[in-house]
Amino acid sequence: MSSLTFSKITHCLVGRNGLRLLIHGRSYCTKLKENKIMKGLMNKIKATGPLTVADYMREVLTSPSEGYYMTRDVFGQEGDFITSPEISQMFGEMIGIWFVDEWMKNKSPSPVQLVELGPGRGTLADDILRVFKNFQEINESVSLHMVEISPALAQIQIEKLTGENLTSEQSSKLTDGYNSGLSDLETNDSSEKISKHYYQCKTKYGINAYWYKLLHDVPQEHSLYLAHEFFDALPICKFQKTADKGWCEICIVPGSTPNTTGYLRHIKPGDKREHIEVAPYSGMIILQIAERIKQNGGCALIADYGHNGDKTDTLRSFKQHRLHDVLCDPGTADLTADVDFSFFRHLCLSTKSISSFGPVTQREFLQNMGIHLRLKMLMQGKDQATKKTLISGFDMITNPEKMGDRFKFFTMLQKKDYDDPPSGFNNLSFQIPVR
Template structure:
């Protein structure tokens, strides 16, 4: 799965724009500005809750086309103190998408790529390297990295991961009469095609990863060890340096089974046919993420996207935007609102999870508490 998506030469995400109506799928920030705006407001509120530090890194994992980062920076520009405090850090492996993100954030047409071999980190020569930088049209500096581990530490950070974890590679396990077996990919010589097979005996992955999951009620389980590693790093940074994280993705709370699938041209696609031509994805197990975050941080959720956005005031924001909108814009706003919040569209399938420092008090973050 990892090779299909991010292989440096042929990976699905590497050399093309896969988002939007001309790509294979559309994400929430592309549907309506309200999504990124409300996430931005959530960040402003959490920044205030931790004492409005004079310097904060806003870190997005897998920024897509840069739309949400752009919406968030626009929100930050309305709060002068936060605008002066923020630097934006994007974790992106695709040079093609990084160029698209830069054009979005600067409003320019040039790529402005800078080699990671020739430039030091933004906060001193001993810091990790970034491979691209620019000044956004809203003021804050923006830096690009290939890995979360490259993003500077020892600074307060707010992390956002929207539709990031669903693209991380998974191991699949099937319960049989002989016990749990790993689902592997093989080449069928008779059909000259790839096929799924079961390991004849438990693999090392079976022994290592299944103990992290609840297995009693399911006969098929998907585990993403890489997702666990990323969440552990987020939790470690938040515990030691301060800050917060917001994870938004389609997923479940430890009850789903076989969710691995492909998308091409907005339609389901066989994951074993023409590898690299379609997006591969699996629902995020939020119970696993919560467990891997550990006890040294506080987690909230998951709550549905419908709950989170309404708790953040999307209804109020919609009414404000409708007041000065043209007829066509009103239709788009209402359509976007319904797509984001309706239970039969994105409202129930997408979930939000927050990771915060322990604050020594009974605190519930915005979005996870009803406005009623």
């Protein structure tokens, strides 16, 4: 299959304002700062030729020594972007209520796992566990399982969930566990260790929590899966439709690629887009979650930037809360691409065992879950400064001109005999009394 040179289609990736390349050891980025990742990318291109956009993203974001997510806290005002859980506690509380509702609908199975992919600072999990604390049955049945590839972020999450800074001994335990990739458990064959959690602790709510590098390592149990702003950071492949060769994969340098046929199978013949992004790694995780739900029960809730199969070029970079050149200073800025929820829906349909609903906007989901009622409850008896903060956070995460319509919610459930959407994906049929 054919591929395109980055130089011919740079406008598809980073805009039309100038040529910015990583090719044959040269860059035309005016803000270039050479670093280890830059050197590694140039050496790889020289040695093996074509570098796909997916390969570029994976190296820039998760390279063990210099990857963007691997060594720093990238969230909040001091980082490069801020997320809904950091803005308002109500965001996590509504998600917590959603999980409790789905768990109860499934006859409250025990034990149950809350599994979060890419847990950020741990704020969202902390808010959800605080909700669970108000429901004795789930609080006594649940364990927390965090899938986190960054040891730096894992430490931040641990400290958030325990309410304590790690001691030097605990920090060493985290580092050693992460580097070994092995748990203390062994199989019956004493010479063979199994890959499992790399850290374990008890949260301030008394719930056992575990950290893993891969979803594959999380135990097979009835699970509540959560992915908030996770899939948008996974590598994507980019394809451009050409007049002479049809669909071609965009690469950093010329070369052939086998991805074109396989990755575009879900694209309908009548699709009029000239540029398409496909996330194969996201697809593999969606299928893995689907199989786990099929085998063990549970549900998944996904919240992210996204569209319904109609957008084209969405890859972009953020640094210090501003748009940044995708190819400049790799490893120092976030890379993100909108999630194609139509791709997720296609994968769920292909399993014949999983129902999916959505996407709906974040505003719709939160309103359907009764966030406005929660706001009224929180404001009772509060001073003016606290009320102002609560209202500001509410506005930021629900206003359609801010985060309200920018983010979408999508859910995966075991296939049922009925097609009614779950809570959050339709309007509330009752009003929750304000206490």
